Amino acid sequence: MRILVDGDACPGKSFIEKAAKEYNIEVIIFCNISHRIESDYSTVIYVDNISQGVDIKIANEVKVGDIVVSQDYGVATIALGRKAYAINPRGYIFTNENIDRLLLERHINKKIRDSGGRTQNPKKRNQEDDKRLYDNLVKLINAENP
Structure with a gap:
């Protein structure tokens, strides 16, 4: 098991590393240059500054049992x-049961924005997010x- 982190937009690094240290798990942070x-x-791995470069690198690296933070x-x-x-940086776990709904919501929100509408901005990160991420x-x- 390793923890792979999408470092381009990932607050909470200290909580990720805290959990990893306690269980002696390798952490690899991917970010663009x-x-x-x-x-x-x-370990910090830099990738070229191309669209989706970090995402592609993580997709190529992830293995069974790894944890991806993105x-x-x-x-x-x-x-x-x-x-x-x-898991996302706010600590919400993605599952096979919720990912389809999340992808559909993202698609609908993009259509709303593309047609000139407005959608909600994400809330500011808080201590509850940090605790949820660690837990x-x-x-x-x-x-x-186990």
Whole structure:
């Protein structure tokens, strides 16, 4: 088991690393070359600054039992298809039972925006998000290592 992080837009790195350290799990953070991420624990892998570059790299790297941290529903779908786990930076676990609904909602919201409508902006990150991320990462780690 490894934790693969979509580092281009992933707050909560300290909580991801805290959970990983407690269970001695490797963390790999993928980001494009326009970002600068430093870590004493995680391996940081830089990819070219191309559209979806990080997503493609994660899709190529994810293996059965890995945990992928990404807010991208497409990346989560690929992870689930590879029998890995997927969780977003706010700590919500993606599952085969909820991913189709999330993808449909994303599609509908895009159609609304494309036609000139407005959709809600995401809420600001808070301490509950940090706690949920940590707690649910531990839950996924324990699900794979009972």
